[in-house]
Amino acid sequence: MILVLDCDNTLYPASTNLMALNDAGIAGYITNVLGIPPAEANKLRLEYLRKYGTTIAGLIAERNVNPDEFMDYVHSYDVDSLLKPNPRLREFLLVVNVPRIVFTSANRAHTEKVARAVGVHDCIDAIYDLKAVDYIGKPHPHAYEKILADFPGKRAVFVDDRMLNFPPARKLGMVNVWVDEGYQPPPSDITPALSVFHDETRSLVERSSDCVDFTIRRIEELADIWPQVVEKAKAK
Numbered sequence: 001m002i003l004v005l006d007c008d009n010t011l012y013p014a015s016t017n018l019m020a021l022n023d024a025g026i027a028g029y030i031t032n033v034l035g036i037p038p039a040e041a042n043k044l045r046l047e048y049l050r051k052y053g054t055t056i057a058g059l060i061a062e063r064n065v066n067p068d069e070f071m072d073y074v075h076s077y078d079v080d081s082l083l084k085p086n087p088r089l090r091e092f093l094l095v096v097n098v099p100r101i102v103f104t105s106a107n108r109a110h111t112e113k114v115a116r117a118v119g120v121h122d123c124i125d126a127i128y129d130l131k132a133v134d135y136i137g138k139p140h141p142h143a144y145e146k147i148l149a150d151f152p153g154k155r156a157v158f159v160d161d162r163m164l165n166f167p168p169a170r171k172l173g174m175v176n177v178w179v180d181e182g183y184q185p186p187p188s189d190i191t192p193a194l195s196v197f198h199d200e201t202r203s204l205v206e207r208s209s210d211c212v213d214f215t216i217r218r219i220e221e222l223a224d225i226w227p228q229v230v231e232k233a234k235a236k
């Protein structure tokens with residue numbers, strides 16, 4: 001068996017609102033590097049979300065953006081002031097005795113920063129960042145298939161905070177654990193554009209909820225449900 005963990009809003013609580021810094025970084029890149037005014041930048045992000053699933057996929061396809069440069073720019077903020085060590089998660093990962101993988105649409109440097117801040121950097125066996133999956137990230141099946149191909153014959157437990165990421169995992173026989181803190185981030189410049197996107201994808205999200213096997217509020221609760229998760233994985 002393998003344990004596949006998302007990074008952002010999964011390895012740490014969404015209520016840290018670290019993703020606001022991410023959003024600011026994406027907006028900053030589009031405005032400062034590409035020279036697109038802020039009002040148009042949000043329209044562009046919505047267009048790319050609809051068409052490609054992520055902003056970066058659209059920027060690569062249509063604006064010839066260098067993904068590594070984009071990632072470095074977006075993730076250049078400090079995470080240590082917002083994140084704190086999670087000793088319960090660390091304790092769990094130290095004894096879980098299966099390969100521990102982080103599967104993220106961010107880059108490796110950001111993932112390592114987060115893992116270090118949470119105190120689990122030495123409990124991670126592999127990181128699959130966006131680059132490792134050829135910049136075709138979740139929820140595209142390619143990304144999940146790429147990981148499974150490296151662990152032939154292994155059952156996988158997939159832990160993520162984003163509902164839309166579960167259907168491909170279910171199709172590939174993974175056990176899905178949804179981390180849902182019930183947190184609503186405060187409105188930002190991108191909120192109106194995102195709410196349009198969320199309205200459009202609502203029925204997809206509702207259908208995706210059928211693909212969830214377990215729901216927890218915080219990542220460390222994985223320790224409490226682990227025996228049931230293992231049982232479910234064995235039954236797949």
Ligand SMILES: [Mg+2]
Nearest residue numbers: 006008009161
């Ligand atoms: Mg996430």
